[in-house]
Amino acid sequence: MEKQLTDIGAAADIDPGKFTTVTVGGRGYIVARVEDRFYAVEDNCSHEDYPLSYGCLDGAYIKCSLHGSWFSLESGEPQEPPADEPIATFRVLERDGRLLLDTSQPA
Numbered sequence: 001m002e003k004q005l006t007d008i009g010a011a012a013d014i015d016p017g018k019f020t021t022v023t024v025g026g027r028g029y030i031v032a033r034v035e036d037r038f039y040a041v042e043d044n045c046s047h048e049d050y051p052l053s054y055g056c057l058d059g060a061y062i063k064c065s066l067h068g069s070w071f072s073l074e075s076g077e078p079q080e081p082p083a084d085e086p087i088a089t090f091r092v093l094e095r096d097g098r099l100l101l102d103t104s105q106p107a
């Protein structure tokens with residue numbers, strides 16, 4: 001599948017330990033920075049339709065604020081119940097200080 005790269009802003013605009021949300025093609029994504037690495041996941045919990053962006057980060061994990069499941073930003077896998085399905089993860093490339101989100105397929 002061909003890459004679909006979307007410029008989502010400057011890398012410097014996301015501080016380490018923080019995330020932002022972007023909408024591309026009508027779909028919401030979380031783009032998080034952990035130290036100097038960027039991650040992107042769908043902004044939707046796999047347990048119920050609920051925005052993960054209402055939650056918080058701890059390292060490379062994000063917590064759903066509705067029922068408390070944590071998800072790996074790396075793999076999308078839930079770390080504890082009640083969620084038992086992974087969330088979709090996506091590639092983020094950094095080029096010349098810009099972040100490019102690859103929405104063509106989950107990473």
Ligand code: FES
Pocket residue numbers: 045046047048049050064065066067068069082083
């Ligand atoms: S909606 Fe996220 S853990 Fe239930």
